[in-house]
């Protein structure tokens with residue numbers, strides 16, 4: 001099957017975007033993996049599908065698949081690219097749209113400076129106690145939520161890392177590090193992603209606090225590995241930092257792929273994420289038939 005796609009990126013997190021507003025493509029996990037493959041396909045961290053609205057008060061449906069072919073609940077950098085895509089292809093004339101995702105409705109808005117701001121909804125904190133695999137390290141309740149201690153069996157021996165666990169629709173485990181450039185992302189990232197504490201797996205964030213309004217962040221993403229930026233990861237990291245009393249309500253997040261700005265006014269408030277969204281190229285590709 002030959003399909004048309006648009007290659008986009010938001011702070012270096014890159015996407016294949018598919019316009020399914022006129023007809024569904026009906027791709028399966030293997031075909032999503034093919035599109036994401038950087039050698040045999042187009043290459044992307046995620047595949048974003050733009051689909052018709054499910055209801056009158058919603059403009060579009062937004063479906064996200066990781067490079068491993070698995071469907072996930074949310075993608076922040078993708079939401080900004082979604083907004084640029086529907087405007088550039090004249091699928092809407094609005095400056096802001098309401099978009100249905102697996103984890104609820106988000107609202108991307110085109111900014112005058114070409115950046116896009118997305119209301120990502122309110123964070124959800126893990127409060128349910130779960131059995132620990134590390135004897136004696138109970139959850140450390142901090143302000144009504146939990147920093148969890150995970151035992152990681154690295155090749156250099158066992159390490160215990162403290163992670164803040166929260167959801168932006170998709171799951172995140174954020175730890176604070178002294179220097180993101182030397183953080184053990186490649187070693188600890190996959191161990192945290194697949195840790196038994198997270199039956200749905202998890203995105204592993206590594207945050208360096210520069211000051212109360214600036215952090216540096218690397219994220220080893222569930223289903224895609226380390227990306228140059230993770231929008232929901234930036235939201236989760238800033239929310240964790242604010243809850244830990246380390247950050248103010250508006251924070252610049254420096255990622256390896258670019259700058260994101262995250263704002264959160266506290267419990268019950270939505271998280272606002274602002275950043276770039278760029279169309280790189282369009283193309284056609286022959287996708288192997290569904291297996």
Ligand SMILES: N[C@H](CCC[C@H](N)C(=O)O)C(=O)O
Pocket residue numbers: 013045046066072073074075076077078170171203221222223224227229230231232233
């Ligand atoms: N890997 C994520 C999905 C993509 C999130 C990220 N690309 C973003 O910008 O939020 C997950 O499995 O939950």
